[in-house]
Amino acid sequence: MTEAAPRQSATPQWRLEGQHAAPVMVLSGTWQARTGNIPVFPKDGLHKAPGALLTFQTSEVRDWDTGLIAFLWDLKRVAHDAGISLDVQSLSPPMRQLLELLPDAPDEPVHHPSGHKTFLEKIGAHTIASVTEVGIVSELGALTAKGAVQTVLGRSRMRMIDLLSNTSDAGPYALLIVGIVNFLVGAILAFVGAVELQKFAAGIYVASLVGIAMVREMAAVMTAIIMAGRTGGAYAARISTMQGNEEIDALNVFGIPTSTYLILPAVLSLIITMPFLYLYGCLIGMLGGFVVSISMLDITAAGYFHQTVTAFGVGQFMFGFVKSLVFGAFIGLTSCRIGLKAGRSAADVGIAATRAVVVGIVGVIAIDAIFAVIADVMGI
Amino acid sequence: MTEMPDQTVLSLRDVTLAFGPKVIQKNISLDVRKGSIFAVMGGSGCGKSTLLKSMIGLLRPAEGAYHVGDEDYWAGNEAHRTELNHRFGVLFQSGALWSSMTIGENIALPLQMFTDLKPDVIRRLVELKLGFVGMLQAIDLYPSEISGGMRKRAGLARALALDPDILFFDEPSAGLDPITSARLDDLILNLRDGLGATIVIVSHELSSLFHIADDGIFLDARTKTPIAHGSPRDLRDHCTDPQVHAFMHRERDEQGNT
Numbered sequence: 164m165t166e167a168a169p170r171q172s173a174t175p176q177w178r179l180e181g182q183h184a185a186p187v188m189v190l191s192g193t194w195q196a197r198t199g200n201i202p203v204f205p206k207d208g209l210h211k212a213p214g215a216l217l218t219f220q221t222s223e224v225r226d227w228d229t230g231l232i233a234f235l236w237d238l239k240r241v242a243h244d245a246g247i248s249l250d251v252q253s254l255s256p257p258m259r260q261l262l263e264l265l266p267d268a269p270d271e272p273v274h275h276p277s278g279h280k281t282f283l284e285k286i287g288a289h290t291i292a293s294v295t296e297v298g299i300v301s302e303l304g305a306l307t308a309k310g311a312v313q314t315v316l317g318r319s320r321m322r323m324i325d326l327l328s329n330t331s332d333a334g335p336y337a338l339l340i341v342g343i344v345n346f347l348v349g350a351i352l353a354f355v356g357a358v359e360l361q362k363f364a365a366g367i368y369v370a371s372l373v374g375i376a377m378v379r380e381m382a383a384v385m386t387a388i389i390m391a392g393r394t395g396g397a398y399a400a401r402i403s404t405m406q407g408n409e410e411i412d413a414l415n416v417f418g419i420p421t422s423t424y425l426i427l428p429a430v431l432s433l434i435i436t437m438p439f440l441y442l443y444g445c446l447i448g449m450l451g452g453f454v455v456s457i458s459m460l461d462i463t464a465a466g467y468f469h470q471t472v473t474a475f476g477v478g479q480f481m482f483g484f485v486k487s488l489v490f491g492a493f494i495g496l497t498s499c500r501i502g503l504k505a506g507r508s509a510a511d512v513g514i515a516a517t518r519a520v521v522v523g524i525v526g527v528i529a530i531d532a533i534f535a536v537i538a539d540v541m542g543i
Numbered sequence: 544m545t546e547m548p549d550q551t552v553l554s555l556r557d558v559t560l561a562f563g564p565k566v567i568q569k570n571i572s573l574d575v576r577k578g579s580i581f582a583v584m585g586g587s588g589c590g591k592s593t594l595l596k597s598m599i600g601l602l603r604p605a606e607g608a609y610h611v612g613d614e615d616y617w618a619g620n621e622a623h624r625t626e627l628n629h630r631f632g633v634l635f636q637s638g639a640l641w642s643s644m645t646i647g648e649n650i651a652l653p654l655q656m657f658t659d660l661k662p663d664v665i666r667r668l669v670e671l672k673l674g675f676v677g678m679l680q681a682i683d684l685y686p687s688e689i690s691g692g693m694r695k696r697a698g699l700a701r702a703l704a705l706d707p708d709i710l711f712f713d714e715p716s717a718g719l720d721p722i723t724s725a726r727l728d729d730l731i732l733n734l735r736d737g738l739g740a741t742i743v744i745v746s747h748e749l750s751s752l753f754h755i756a757d758d759g760i761f762l763d764a765r766t767k768t769p770i771a772h773g774s775p776r777d778l779r780d781h782c783t784d785p786q787v788h789a790f791m792h793r794e795r796d797e798q799g800n801t
Contacts, residue, residue, distance in 0.1 A: 196668055196706060199660045203667075228706050229738070233671045261737035264730070265674040273680050508642030508687045 173225065175201055177234070183212045186247070188238065191223035196230030204237035206244075213246035219253040232261045243267040300500050303422065307430055307496070310423035321427050329432035333394045337440065340393070341386050345444040348381050349373050349451030357459050366460040370470035373452030378475050382444035383483045384531050387490035390433065390440070391523025395498035398429050399519030402502025403512045411503065421503065430495030437491030438484055445483070478543050486534055493530060494523045550577040551610075552709060552741045553598065558607030560593050567593045570768045571607070573760050580735060580742045582752050582759035582775055586790065589764035591745045592636075592713060598743060599633050599711055600624055611709075629657065632702030632740075636713045638694035640686040646673070646697045647682040653704040672700040676730065692723045696730075703734070709741045710734070716748040724748065728755050749791065753779065761787050 173193040181187040186209065194201060209217075217238075224231065235254075239262060242249055251259045280288065314321045356372040402425060405411050414421055449471060456462050498519040505515035553575040560567045567590040575581045583591045596602040597609070600616065609616040611627050640649050650669045654660060660668070673679045676696040681689055689697065695715065702710060715731070716724035728751050735742055746752055752759070752775040761771035761778065763786060771778055771787045779791040 197658055197660075199658070199664050201664070201667075229668070229671055229703075232737075233667055236671060236674060257737045257739060260733045261675065264677070264733055264737075265671070266677070266679065273684055506687060508685075510643035511687075 175230070175234070177202065177204075179208070183210050184215045186212075186215065186217045187220055188217060189220045189223070190231070191225075193225045194227040194231035194234065196228055196233065198230070201230040201234055204234055204241055206241055208238075209241050209245045209247055211245045215247045216250050217242055217247050218250040221254060221258065227258075229261070231258065232265070235262050236265045239265065239267060296500075300496055303426065303500055304492070304496050306420070306422035307426045310420060310427045311431065314423065314427070321423055321431075325424075325428040326431055329428045330435055332397075333390065333432045334436035334439065337390065337393060337436070338443065341389055341440050341444055342447045344385050344389055345377070345382055345448040346451040348385055349377055349448030349453075350455045351451075352376050352381070352448075353452035353455035353459075357456065361460065366456070367462055367466060367470050369452065369456050369460065370462070370467045371474035373449055373456075374471040374474040375479065377445050377448035377452075378479050378483050380483070380531070382448055383441050383487040383490060384527060386437065386440045386444045386487065387494065387527040388524050390437065390491070391494045391498075391527060392520050394433065395494045395523040396516045396520045398495070398498040399502040399505070400512055400516040402499055403505030403515040406503065406505055407507040407509075407512065426496070426499040429499050430492055433491035433495040434488060437487045441483060441487035482534070482538060482543050486531065489530060489534075490527050493526055497522050497526060551575065552577045552612060553581075553743070554608075554610045555598075555604075556608045556610075558597070558604045558609065560590060560597055560602065561605040566605075566767055568762055568767050568769070569606075571760070571762075573769075573772070575741055575743060576758065577741050578735065578739060579758050580731070580744060580756045582756035583743065583745045583762065584747065584752065584759055584775065584778075584790070585762035586747070586764055589762040590767070591747075591762060594762065595711055595713055595743070595745045599631055600628055629705055630707050630709050632705070632707035632710045634695070634698050634702045634710070634712045634715060636717060637691070638686070638698035640694055640697055640701065642686050645683050645685055646678065646689070646700075649686070649697065650701045650704050653701070657705060668704075672703050673697070675703065675734070676700045692719050695719065695727070699727075699730070703738075706738070707740065708738070709743070712742065712744040712746070714746055714748075715744065716746060716751050721750075724751060725754075731755055747790075749775070749793070761790070 175192045175194045176190070178189050179186050180189055235258065239249060249262075251262060254262065310321065352373045353369050356369040357366060360366055360368050360372070402411070405425075411421060414424060453464070453467055453471075456467055457464060501515050501519045501522065505511045551574045553573075555571050555573050558571040559569040560571070571594065573581075583594055585591050593602065597604050603617060611630065614623075614627060616624065616627060640646070641652070644652065647666075647669050650672055651665050654665045654668060658665075670679060670682065673682055676699050678693060678696050678700060681693060681697065686694055686697070695718075699715075712731070715727055719727065731742060731744075732755055734740060744752075744756065757774050759773060759775055759778070760769050761784075762768075763770040770784055771782050773782070775791070778787055782788060782791070
């Protein structure tokens with residue numbers, strides 16, 4: 164108790180004295196905001212007395228900071244409601260100056276429009292937004308294609324340096340990760356196949372399994388997923404940052420079409436690199452299958468090679484090739500669109516990059532499913 | 544809140560600022576007195592903002608000493624510097640509000656991180672700080688939803704969050720219309736007198752400097768040294784250096800630069 168005594172005397176205290184018509188607010192103690200013990204002046208602390216003048220007595224206030232002002236502000240608002248005016252001259256000049264900055268009756272805070280919608284409304288809004296988005300992306304694709312044609316005809320200009328830097332970033336620099344992933348996918352396929360096929364003494368067909376799976380599906384899809392995460396996310400982040408810096412606005416004012424200047428090199432670089440990465444992925448995947456098969460099964464290298472070559476035809480190869488082209492165009496277009504649509508803050512850049520990756524991956528798999536149906540109908 | 548007019552709050556002695564081998568300014572010596580408004584002046588690219596950066600601990604001077612109060616700022620470890628930094632409130636050029644948080648959350652964050660105050664107490668202090676700058680109605684809005692001038696005022700409210708006794712302003716009136724800028728000047732004066740704060744201000748907005756600053760330093764880009772000390776009003780009326788004279792009187796030099 165003896166230790167607490169000096170602190171006790173320093174706690175902020177207030178009391179009202181005098182008549183209703185001429186109240187006096189007596190303040191004492193230490194009023195520091197950091198201590199967290201600043202009292203709140205009660206909303207009904209003053210009787211209604213229009214025309215009355217409240218004076219202050221602050222001679223016993225020891226140390227004060229904005230904590231005192233917080234209390235005085237409470238009082239100011241209550242006094243305003245009760246029709247009592249404050250004799251600010253009785254405050255010390257710094258207190259007066261700070262208190263006078265504060266409003267009597269604050270404006271109502273602006274709230275966000277409450278977005279309470281029914282379930283059906285939400286579904287409807289999402290559907291309309293998705294369909295609109297498909298339309299916008301298609302239009303963007305058409306504009307980009309038009310830009311490509313105009314560039315070829317020499318009427319519009321895409322900067323070759325942009326195409327080169329985008330292509331080198333999407334191509335050679337992606338070789339390592341595309342290689343690792345496809346090698347492992349090929350190896351995993353061989354493991355799974357080997358376990359089952361060995362039971363039928365058909366171990367050699369592991370080569371066919373790995374070959375067909377890589378060429379038809381895995382190389383194209385896996386490479387596209389990597390590119391969606393790596394390049395698509397980067398495009399979306401870059402373009403949304405440009406949006407935040409008003410760089411896109413500057414392009415628009417000059418009349419430089421974003422479709423030619425920004426989107427065309429991005430999409431084109433993916434369309435150029437994806438088929439090569441697909442071929443590379445096929446080969447590396449088969450190599451992965453080869454390494455596992457040679458070490459696990461009783462197969463010769465020449466046998467594996469022969470079985471692989473006879474396993475699939477040119478049709479299957481073209482199928483995967485076309486898919487990789489479509490995936491490239493899809494990832495390029497959607498990530499640019501998401502970047503262009505993004506807001507202007509740092510948080511929006513993060514959202515845009517995330518969305519580009521998610522839309523890219525989900526979209527690639529969905530498109531792959533559509534291709535599978537088409538292939539089934541056409542009998543490839 | 545006691546009056547000690549000649550107490551030095553910040554002092555730089557023979558400070559050289561450099562990025563690697565590239566020297567920005569050298570031989571900077573200055574004293575900022577408690578309760579004064581100290582202006583850092585000079586043409587574009589002379590190193591004003593770099594000087595501010597070093598004063599708020601973002602750039603270590605290549606040479607020289609920097610004292611905050613009696614303490615050598617760069618002598619201690621990082622924890623010591625963070626403690627000293629809590630005496631600082633910084634208003635960055637474009638507000639530098641954290642865009643993923645509302646204005647209210649922006650101001651609440653330092654209080655949540657560095658005090659044990661309860662949420663309702665923090666809310667009260669946040670409202671108070673926003674009340675000072677007249678931005679109470681924007682408490683639940685995001686930085687992207689308000690104008691540049693409002694962002695600056697919200698940035699000022701955030702700078703005041705921890706009740707600092709030293710405030711740094713980087714180009715407070717850049718991008719503001721004359722009326723808003725004049726209001727901001729009055730607000731700065733009110734906060735200085737009310738809070739008893741010391742203020743360092745980087746600006747080339749002359750009308751505002753003449754109005755509020757009572758001490759200052761003039762940096763020269765060519766010689767990379769300070770060429771004048773004193774309040775902007777004194778420099779305008781008495782400084783004989785042609786560079787400073789031209790700056791203060793908005794004259795054009797031979798190259799046509801103002």
